[in-house]
Amino acid sequence: MTQPYPFVVNLIPNRRIRRRAAIVAVRRWSIAILVTALAVALPANALALHQRAAAIPAKSSVVSVTSELDTVRSAIPDLKARQSELDRQHAEQRLADSRVDWHSFLTLLAPHIPDNAHLETFTASIQREETMDAILINTRIRTRSLSEARDALVTLENTGLFASVEMMESRQVQTGPDVAVLSSIRARIEAPHKQTKPDPKDTNG
Amino acid sequence: MSVKEHIHDITPLHAHIAGALILSALTATSLGFLASAWSDRRAEISTTNTTLSSLEQELDRARALRADLIRVVHDREASITPHPEYIRPTTTNELAAELAALAERNAVRVESLEPDTRSPNPDIVPIRIALIATFADLDAWLTTLHTHYPDTHIQSLEIRTTSPDTPELNVNIRIDWHKPTIS
Numbered sequence: 001m002t003q004p005y006p007f008v009v010n011l012i013p014n015r016r017i018r019r020r021a022a023i024v025a026v027r028r029w030s031i032a033i034l035v036t037a038l039a040v041a042l043p044a045n046a047l048a049l050h051q052r053a054a055a056i057p058a059k060s061s062v063v064s065v066t067s068e069l070d071t072v073r074s075a076i077p078d079l080k081a082r083q084s085e086l087d088r089q090h091a092e093q094r095l096a097d098s099r100v101d102w103h104s105f106l107t108l109l110a111p112h113i114p115d116n117a118h119l120e121t122f123t124a125s126i127q128r129e130e131t132m133d134a135i136l137i138n139t140r141i142r143t144r145s146l147s148e149a150r151d152a153l154v155t156l157e158n159t160g161l162f163a164s165v166e167m168m169e170s171r172q173v174q175t176g177p178d179v180a181v182l183s184s185i186r187a188r189i190e191a192p193h194k195q196t197k198p199d200p201k202d203t204n205g
Numbered sequence: 206m207s208v209k210e211h212i213h214d215i216t217p218l219h220a221h222i223a224g225a226l227i228l229s230a231l232t233a234t235s236l237g238f239l240a241s242a243w244s245d246r247r248a249e250i251s252t253t254n255t256t257l258s259s260l261e262q263e264l265d266r267a268r269a270l271r272a273d274l275i276r277v278v279h280d281r282e283a284s285i286t287p288h289p290e291y292i293r294p295t296t297t298n299e300l301a302a303e304l305a306a307l308a309e310r311n312a313v314r315v316e317s318l319e320p321d322t323r324s325p326n327p328d329i330v331p332i333r334i335a336l337i338a339t340f341a342d343l344d345a346w347l348t349t350l351h352t353h354y355p356d357t358h359i360q361s362l363e364i365r366t367t368s369p370d371t372p373e374l375n376v377n378i379r380i381d382w383h384k385p386t387i388s
Binding site: 018019021022024025026028029030032033036037040041044045047048049051052054056058059061062065066068069072073075076079080082083086087088089090092093095096098099100101102103106107118119120121122123124125126142 | 215216217219220221223224225227228231232234235236238239241242243245246249250253254256257260261263264267268270271274275277278281282284285286288291340344347348351355356357358359360361362363364365366369379383385386
């Protein structure tokens with residue numbers, strides 16, 4: 001097939017061709033920019049704004065933990081005050097419990113005084129020691145004879161109440177027509193300190 | 206000169222260069238904005254997580270302290286026996302009056318009552334009491350003292366017979382009075 005025209009003569013001016021090419025380029029770039037704006041810039045900016053505006057999930061946890069922390073902390077001063085008051089009461093109770101019950105002490109001791117020994121003086125005093133409390137007893141008894149005084153000493157020794165019983169002095173005295181024996185006896189009762197329950201406060205670490 | 210007139214001067218190369226620059230700038234700005242937002246959010250999440258973690262640790266410590274205190278308070282409450290019968294005078298004069306009234310109720314005669322206010326320990330007031338009583342009355346007085354007055358600690362007791370024929374005894378007692386602490 002032969003061409004009707006063996007050559008094409010472009011009579012359009014070069015300037016016009018360039019201008020058309022420029023217009024085509026501008027149009028194409030405008031479309032590309034528009035498409036990019038719609039496909040990339042708009043979603044990217046929307047996403048960025050969303051990122052900035054969206055709440056951080058942990059923030060609500062921070063609020064709830066802070067609120068709970070405030071609640072827990074607010075209870076602590078009251079508990080400390082209560083503990084302090086109970087510590088005071090506990091110390092008072094321990095102190096009261098450490099007293100010697102003199103009624104029980106005398107009730108325990110009275111049956112062991114021999115009938116034939118007349119108690120002239122009886123002195124008991126508490127001696128606080130590191131591991132035990134001791135009651136020191138100094139007594140003066142009047143008996144009719146030295147052997148009765150010795151019997152009284154042995155009776156007291158055999159009660160098992162005393163850690164030690166000692167005769168300090170024994171002498172005869174004339175009381176009117178009768179002769180009596182005055183004896184000074186010293187005895188010691190020991191009571192180891194009570195094993196108290198461990199103090200809960202001490203286990204706090 | 207209008208834009209339309211300007212376009213006569215634009216060459217395709219110019220159009221390509223300008224288009225490529227605008228497109229690149231638009232893309233870069235948008236992606237940069239997104240990356241910056243992302244990075245800020247990451248940083249904020251990280252800070253929040255750190256804060257949350259430290260708050261949770263603090264909460265754990267506070268809870269442990271509260272649990273310890275509750276346990277100690279419960280233990281203390283369980284170990285303290287209420288003693289409604291206790292009488293706790295707060296002043297030496299009040300105590301002296303109580304002791305005298307107690308003696309009267311138990312038929313015990315108070316010969317003297319001497320508080321030693323110059324005690325080296327300000328929390329303890331030593332008191333010396335001289336009494337005359339039968340053994341039974343003295344015993345009753347001692348029982349009441351022990352039962353109702355927890356702050357009185359008898360340190361020594363001296364009993365002396367007045368004469369072999371009378372049941373009355375001369376009694377000298379030294380009491381350490383532990384002043385009650387004010388709550």
